[in-house]
Amino acid sequence: MKFPGSHFPPRLSPAALTALSFLLVLTFAVFTIRHRPHRPRDPSRFHSHFISSANNATLSAYLRSLTRHPHLAGTPPSLSTARLVLSHFQSLGLETRSARFRSVLSYPLHSSLSLHFPNGSAFSLPLAEPGSSGVVLPYHAYSPSGSVSSKTVFANYGREEDYEALIKLGVDVTGSIVVVRKGGDLSRGGVVRVAERAGAAAVLIYAEEDKTVRSGVERGTVMSGVGDPVSPGWAVEADNGGEVLGLEDTAVLARFPRIPSLPLSLECAEMILRQLGGASVPAEWKGSIRSTVRGVGAGPVVLNLTYQGEKKMATIQNIFAVIRGLEEPDRYVLLGNHRDAWTYGAVDPNSGTTALLDIAHRYSHMVRKGWSPRRTIILCSWDAEEFGMIGSTEWVEQNLVNLGSKAVAYLNVDCAVQGPGFFAGATPQLDDLLTEVTKKVKDPDFAEATVYEMWTKANKAINIQRLSGVDSDFAPFLQHAGVPSIDIYYGRDFPVYHTAYDTYEWMAKRGDPTFQRHVAAAGIWGLLALRLADDLVLPFNYTSYANELQGYVDVLSNLLSGSISLYPLFSSVQALHSVAKDVQTEARDLKEQETERELQALRMRGLNDRLMLAERGFLDADGLQGRRWFKHLVYGPHGDYRSKLGFFPGVADAMMSAESRGAKERGNEEGNALIQHEIWRASRAIQRAANALRGDVFSQ
Numbered sequence: 001m002k003f004p005g006s007h008f009p010p011r012l013s014p015a016a017l018t019a020l021s022f023l024l025v026l027t028f029a030v031f032t033i034r035h036r037p038h039r040p041r042d043p044s045r046f047h048s049h050f051i052s053s054a055n056n057a058t059l060s061a062y063l064r065s066l067t068r069h070p071h072l073a074g075t076p077p078s079l080s081t082a083r084l085v086l087s088h089f090q091s092l093g094l095e096t097r098s099a100r101f102r103s104v105l106s107y108p109l110h111s112s113l114s115l116h117f118p119n120g121s122a123f124s125l126p127l128a129e130p131g132s133s134g135v136v137l138p139y140h141a142y143s144p145s146g147s148v149s150s151k152t153v154f155a156n157y158g159r160e161e162d163y164e165a166l167i168k169l170g171v172d173v174t175g176s177i178v179v180v181r182k183g184g185d186l187s188r189g190g191v192v193r194v195a196e197r198a199g200a201a202a203v204l205i206y207a208e209e210d211k212t213v214r215s216g217v218e219r220g221t222v223m224s225g226v227g228d229p230v231s232p233g234w235a236v237e238a239d240n241g242g243e244v245l246g247l248e249d250t251a252v253l254a255r256f257p258r259i260p261s262l263p264l265s266l267e268c269a270e271m272i273l274r275q276l277g278g279a280s281v282p283a284e285w286k287g288s289i290r291s292t293v294r295g296v297g298a299g300p301v302v303l304n305l306t307y308q309g310e311k312k313m314a315t316i317q318n319i320f321a322v323i324r325g326l327e328e329p330d331r332y333v334l335l336g337n338h339r340d341a342w343t344y345g346a347v348d349p350n351s352g353t354t355a356l357l358d359i360a361h362r363y364s365h366m367v368r369k370g371w372s373p374r375r376t377i378i379l380c381s382w383d384a385e386e387f388g389m390i391g392s393t394e395w396v397e398q399n400l401v402n403l404g405s406k407a408v409a410y411l412n413v414d415c416a417v418q419g420p421g422f423f424a425g426a427t428p429q430l431d432d433l434l435t436e437v438t439k440k441v442k443d444p445d446f447a448e449a450t451v452y453e454m455w456t457k458a459n460k461a462i463n464i465q466r467l468s469g470v471d472s473d474f475a476p477f478l479q480h481a482g483v484p485s486i487d488i489y490y491g492r493d494f495p496v497y498h499t500a501y502d503t504y505e506w507m508a509k510r511g512d513p514t515f516q517r518h519v520a521a522a523g524i525w526g527l528l529a530l531r532l533a534d535d536l537v538l539p540f541n542y543t544s545y546a547n548e549l550q551g552y553v554d555v556l557s558n559l560l561s562g563s564i565s566l567y568p569l570f571s572s573v574q575a576l577h578s579v580a581k582d583v584q585t586e587a588r589d590l591k592e593q594e595t596e597r598e599l600q601a602l603r604m605r606g607l608n609d610r611l612m613l614a615e616r617g618f619l620d621a622d623g624l625q626g627r628r629w630f631k632h633l634v635y636g637p638h639g640d641y642r643s644k645l646g647f648f649p650g651v652a653d654a655m656m657s658a659e660s661r662g663a664k665e666r667g668n669e670e671g672n673a674l675i676q677h678e679i680w681r682a683s684r685a686i687q688r689a690a691n692a693l694r695g696d697v698f699s700q
C-alpha cells in the first residue's frame, strides 16, 4: 500500500467517517456472529415454503415449451431443448454447467415391409404413425441393417418356452421373420436375442396394451448393457476426445443384436397375423390376440422386411444447475432426469424435466430469500437416456471417484407423470425418508388426503420397489457407483409410450388434465432433496436395509436345497443389523449433545460419511459375472429373464445356470458350487457395508 505523502495524516471527509464507522460496526457484527453459541440454522421454514409455492399453471407452461418439437438425442432440435433448459437455469441466476460427450448413437435411414401373396400381388404395410412427419421413423436403435424376405411365424412373447412350444407344433422358425407381442419378461433387446438363438432371420415387435392407440409404434433401443458401446467403462469428452473402440471390436459387437428388427403398430401386426395359416395358435397364447388369427405361421404369404440404419458418433450434452452447500459444499445431493425423447416426450421424459425446471425455479426463490442448502444440490438434465442411459453413464464413469466419495444420494425421475397413482423405488435406507416426505405432500387426485394416505391405501401397505432394473438413469449411480437412489413416478404403463402420440395434448387430455400430478411429483422430488441436503444427520435408516436383506435370505432359504449353506448371509445381515442399531443410537445422542460446535460438526460429518459410504460396500470390484460393469451385488439386472429374483443378481444367475446344468452328470454338484460361491460374494458385500457403517477398521 502506498500513502500519498502530502496528505498524510489524512483529513477525513464526513462520507469517509460514515464509511469507517460502518466498517467498525460490520467487524463487530461478524465477530459476534462467529462467536455466538452454536444453534443450527433451521431450514424447515424454507421447506414449507417450497411445498406451498407450487403452481400447476407454471408446470403446464414448462411442459408445453419443452414439447414443441421432437428432440431425439444427437439431432439438431435436441440442441434447442438443451438450450431451453440451460437458459431457464441461467435466468434464475443459478450456477450452470454442461458436460458434452462423444458417443455412438443409431438412426434409421430407410425401412419397408410388404406382404407378398401367392398370386403375385403385394401389399405394402404402414410402418409409421399416420401424419407423424418430423418424428423419427419407428425403429430399434442399434439394430443391424438388413433385408429379409421370408415366411412369417407368430412367436407369442418370444420367450424360450414359446419357441419350444413352436417346435412341439412342428413349426420351424429357422430363417423366418418372427412376430412377437410385447409383454413377457424379456426386454426389447432380449426378445431379439432369443429369436436370434432360435434361428430367426428378423423380428417384428408390437405392443397390444391399449386399443385406443392402434396405430402407435413403440420405438426403443435393442442394445444390451449401459452407456456408450465404444467407450465401455470410460467417457470420451466432446472437446478433448479419447480412446474409442472400433464398431467391429468384438466387445462392441457383443452389445448389438445380429438380426434386424422393427417395431410395429397393433394395426399393422394384425394385418400380418391375419394372413398366417399353419398350426393353430395354442390356447394360452390367444389371450389378447384377435380371433382373426388362425395359425402361428407357415401360411402362404411371404413378408419382405428391409431396414437400413446408421450408427454414428454424435455429441450429447448433459446440463446442470448447481446450488452450492454452505457448510458441506463437497457433499452432493443429485436430482436427475433425462431430456432426450424418441418423439415429443411429453410423458417420457419431459413430465420429469418439467418438474426439474419447477424445482429449480422454487429453489432459486428460496436462495433469494436467504436459504442456502447445507450440502450441494445438483440438478441434472441427461442426454441420450433412450439409447441406453448414455449421458448419465458417461458422466458417472468420468466422475467415478468424486461421486464415490461425495455423492450422498441420487434421486431419479423419468416418466414423472403417466397417469394416476404414486409409485416409487428406492434403496432401503431411504424408505423412511420417502414415507415421511409423502406425508407432507397433498394427493393430486383426492382433496384432503396426502400422497402417503392414498399410496398406502392403494397397496394396503407401503409398497416400495427395488432398483434392480436398468430402465433409467439411476442404473449407473446405483449399480455402478453404489450411490443410494430413489426413482418416483405417477401412473404406469401409459399407452402412448415411445410413440408419436406422446404429446402435450395427450398429457393435458389423459395423463394429467389439471397438472396436479406434476405438482405432487415435483413436490415429493424437491422435498426429498431438501431433506437430504439440509438434515444435520443424513436421513438414512440401515435397519430397513438389514430387514429387507433378511427378507431376501428367507426367500432363498425356501428356494435352495439344504446342501447350500445360507449361514454366511445370515451372519452378515445380522452384523449389519447390529451396526445399524448402534448408529441410530449414536445419531440420537449426537443430536442431543451439547458439545462444542466444531467438535460436534466433525462428529456429524464422520457419522454422515459412514451413512453415505455404507452403500458402496455392496459394490464388488469384479462385478457380476459376464457383466462386470454392474458392480452392485444386491441390486442389478440378472442375466436370465426367467429368473424371478429381484435381488442378489449373481445368486440369481448362478441358480439359473445350476438349473440348466442339473440334467448333466455332476451337474448338481457344479451348480451348487456356483450358487454357494455367489452367496459368499453377496455375504462379503453385506459385511463390507456393515464395516463401512461401523467405520472403524477394527471390530469391537
Ligand SMILES: *[C@@H]1O[C@H](CO)[C@@H](O)[C@H](O)[C@H]1NC(C)=O
Pocket: 117, 118, 119, 120, 121
Ligand atoms: C391375391 O390374393 C390376395 C389374398 O388372398 C387378395 O387380397 C388379392 O386381391 C389377390 N390379388 C389378385 C390380383 O388376385
Ligand SMILES: *[C@@H]1O[C@H](CO)[C@@H](O)[C@H](O)[C@H]1NC(C)=O
Pocket: 112, 147, 149, 304, 305, 306
Ligand atoms: C424386398 O424389398 C426390397 C426393398 O423394397 C426390394 O429391393 C426387394 O426386391 C424385395 N424382395 C422381394 C423378394 O420382393
Ligand SMILES: *[C@@H]1O[C@H](CO)[C@@H](O)[C@H](O)[C@H]1NC(C)=O
Pocket: 056, 057, 060, 513, 514, 515, 516
Ligand atoms: C390447476 O388446478 C386447478 C384445480 O385443480 C384447475 O382447475 C386448473 O384448471 C389447473 N390449471 C391447469 C393449467 O391445468
